[in-house]
Amino acid sequence: MAVLDNFSGFEFEDLMEDVFRNLGYENVRQAAKTADEGRDILMEEVVDGTRRAIVVECKHTGTVGRPVVQKLHSAIATFDFDGPKRGMVVTPGRFTSPAHEYATRLEQNGDPYPIELIDGTELREIADEIGLDLYNGRIEILCDETLRPYDSAATVDAPVREAFRDIENIAASDLPEPHSQVTFRPVVSITADTNAVFETSVGVIHQINERTRFVVHAERGYPQVADDNVTSLVTENLHTTVDLDEDRFEKVFDHVTERRFGQTQTEYKEWAVDRLQDYHTTRVTYTGDNNVTYNKTCEPTLSDISVQSIEPVYLPEVRQTTELQAYTYPYEYYAAGPSRVTLENDIHRCVHCETSGSDETYTYCANCGAIACGSHIRTERLEGEPVCTGCAVTERFALKTKYFYDDHNLEAFRTKYAAMPLHEKAMENKPLAGALLVSLFVIVVLLAVSGVI
Numbered sequence: 001m002a003v004l005d006n007f008s009g010f011e012f013e014d015l016m017e018d019v020f021r022n023l024g025y026e027n028v029r030q031a032a033k034t035a036d037e038g039r040d041i042l043m044e045e046v047v048d049g050t051r052r053a054i055v056v057e058c059k060h061t062g063t064v065g066r067p068v069v070q071k072l073h074s075a076i077a078t079f080d081f082d083g084p085k086r087g088m089v090v091t092p093g094r095f096t097s098p099a100h101e102y103a104t105r106l107e108q109n110g111d112p113y114p115i116e117l118i119d120g121t122e123l124r125e126i127a128d129e130i131g132l133d134l135y136n137g138r139i140e141i142l143c144d145e146t147l148r149p150y151d152s153a154a155t156v157d158a159p160v161r162e163a164f165r166d167i168e169n170i171a172a173s174d175l176p177e178p179h180s181q182v183t184f185r186p187v188v189s190i191t192a193d194t195n196a197v198f199e200t201s202v203g204v205i206h207q208i209n210e211r212t213r214f215v216v217h218a219e220r221g222y223p224q225v226a227d228d229n230v231t232s233l234v235t236e237n238l239h240t241t242v243d244l245d246e247d248r249f250e251k252v253f254d255h256v257t258e259r260r261f262g263q264t265q266t267e268y269k270e271w272a273v274d275r276l277q278d279y280h281t282t283r284v285t286y287t288g289d290n291n292v293t294y295n296k297t298c299e300p301t302l303s304d305i306s307v308q309s310i311e312p313v314y315l316p317e318v319r320q321t322t323e324l325q326a327y328t329y330p331y332e333y334y335a336a337g338p339s340r341v342t343l344e345n346d347i348h349r350c351v352h353c354e355t356s357g358s359d360e361t362y363t364y365c366a367n368c369g370a371i372a373c374g375s376h377i378r379t380e381r382l383e384g385e386p387v388c389t390g391c392a393v394t395e396r397f398a399l400k401t402k403y404f405y406d407d408h409n410l411e412a413f414r415t416k417y418a419a420m421p422l423h424e425k426a427m428e429n430k431p432l433a434g435a436l437l438v439s440l441f442v443i444v445v446l447l448a449v450s451g452v453i
Contacts, residue, residue: 007137012060013040015137016090018266021309022130022139025054029193029306042079053081059091066098069115073106076113087115092134094119131265138264141186141218141312145241147234148337149182149249149316156180156252159340160320160331163347167371169386170364178322178331181255184244184314186218186262187226189234190272194280196304198296205286206298211308212276218312220262223271229341230334234315237336244314258314265310273305317343325369327351352376352390367391367405378403382413398429 007015013030020043021028028043041056057072069089076087089095095117103115118126124134131140150156160178164170191213198206215226215234226234249256263271281299288294318340319332332344349356350373363377364370368391380387381402392403393410397417404410417425 007060009058009060011137012092013058015132015266016056016058017041018139018269019126019130019132020056021307022132022265023126027306027308030303032303050084052084052086053079054086054088055079056088056090059089059093061091062093063096064089064091064093064099064117065096066102069099069102069117072115073111073113076115085113087113088118089115090118090123092120092123133264138266141188141261141263141265143186143261143312143314144244145312146184146244146314147237147316147335148240148242149184149318149335150252151338153338157320159318159333159335160322160347163331163345164322166358166362167347168361168363169366176323178320180253180318180320181257182249182253182335183257183259183317183319185259185317187230187234187313187315188216188218188223188261188265188268189238189309189311189313190214190216190268191308192272192276193306193308194276194300194304195306196280196298196300198284198298200286200288200294200296202286202288205296206282206284208280208300208304210280212279216268216272218261218263218268219259223263223268230315233334233336233339233341234313237339238311238313240337241313253318261312265312269307269310272307272310273302276300276305277302319344322347324364324371327369327371329371347371350376352388363388365391380405380409382409382416398425398427400429402428 017028017030020041025043025045028041030041040058043054043056045052045054055072055076057068057075059068072087072089076085079085089099100117103117107114126132127134131142132138133140151158157178157180161172161175164172164175191211194208194210194212196208197204213231213235215231217224217226244258246256246258277300281297284296284298286294286296316335317332318335319330322329322331329346330344331342331347333340333342345356348358348360348362349371350360350362351370352372353376355373355375360373362371362373363386365372365377365386365388367380367387370376370388370390372388372390376389377386378389378392379385380392381404383405387403387405389403392405393407394401394403395410395414396402397413402413404413417428
């Protein structure tokens with residue numbers, strides 16, 4: 001048998017668990033390997049609103065005869081499930097004629113526990129459907145779905161224009177169209193159940209009954225668990241995806257890139273199981289029947305962890321850059337329609353210092369294109385408009401620094417300043433002028449008191 005030749009029976013069961021999960025069956029898990037009673041895999045399906053259990057027997061042999069099918073029929077009958085039940089026998093080999101005849105007779109007689117037979121030929125057809133490499137037992141990731149890279153009810157540059165809305169001294173009509181690019185990055189959403197009970201002679205000392213859902217960045221290299229914001233973005237929009245049509249998106253974005261999934265779906269499943277096994281391993285202290293205190297490491301077995309779903313999808317990473325004179329402002333985010341998680345926002349960052357974030361007030365300098373925080377924005381003396389400290393020309397008048405757009409404005413103010421009366425010149429430094437007035441008033445008062453005036 002050329003197909004799956006090197007697999008053990010247990011490895012074949014692991015593979016078929018992945019296969020059935022990819023075919024859309026629910027609550028797929030393996031029966032305990034110590035005494036499966038003719039049951040290797042247990043799973044469920046919903047047909048016409050009714051949930052039905054499916055008991056699966058996996059036979060990694062060249063030929064499967066009638067006794068295997070009969071044994072499974074008995075296992076279905078004794079399986080504890082409140083609802084209809086059916087069976088399935090799967091093999092990479094073939095079924096004998098008596099095995100086919102027995103399964104056909106069950107169906108024709110309306111038996112409450114019908115049994116479906118899947119042989120190597122059908123397994124090859126399934127492999128083509130889900131991307132299964134029959135020769136190494138790995139399920140490749142086949143994905144052509146992506147979260148929406150932009151809100152279809154708005155323009156592509158709407159997020160950038162929204163970000164600029166908080167910037168003072170610049171109107172939306174003054175903004176040039178940003179350069180936009182989208183990179184479709186692969187991610188995998190994994191849902192797994194961990195159910196384990198740890199007992200000693202004194203009874204149950206620890207148990208785990210937990211469902212875990214997390215999102216993994218799935219490009220080349222070691223899988224990286226996404227942070228909570230990205231996880232929420234993906235999971236909340238996972239069922240509102242669109243086809244990843246590069247031709248369509250190239251008409252919207254200036255540049256489109258699609259990354260590849262770095263590993264197979266099977267490898268992500270194995271990685272997730274290992275991670276959850278480590279996560280749930282704990283040290284438990286308990287008291288024995290002899291009143292002696294013991295310590296026990298409680299580590300879930302591989303069969304205690306059941307991966308319920310592995311859902312691949314592309315996560316659009318949008319980068320838009322706006323050029324304003326001498327400066328370029330990138331705005332980068334993960335997108336899911338109108339929802340997004342910001343990765344980089346140079347629009348809300350001062351070009352002259354490390355100040356960033358939406359809590360600060362930022363002002364646009366029309367003189368050079370800088371966006372600056374309050375510490376680096378001044379009022380241009382001649383025209384009364386904002387100017388940043390990075391481009392302003394400065395000179396001191398009445399002992400106070402004044403800021404100008406350029407040397408031309410500075411020279412114009414010099415001429416204006418020279419023609420000012422003394423009291424107007426003094427007002428170029430209002431604090432100093434105020435102090436001088438107070439000092440003059442004090443001197444006058446003192447002279448009056450002394451009778452000098």
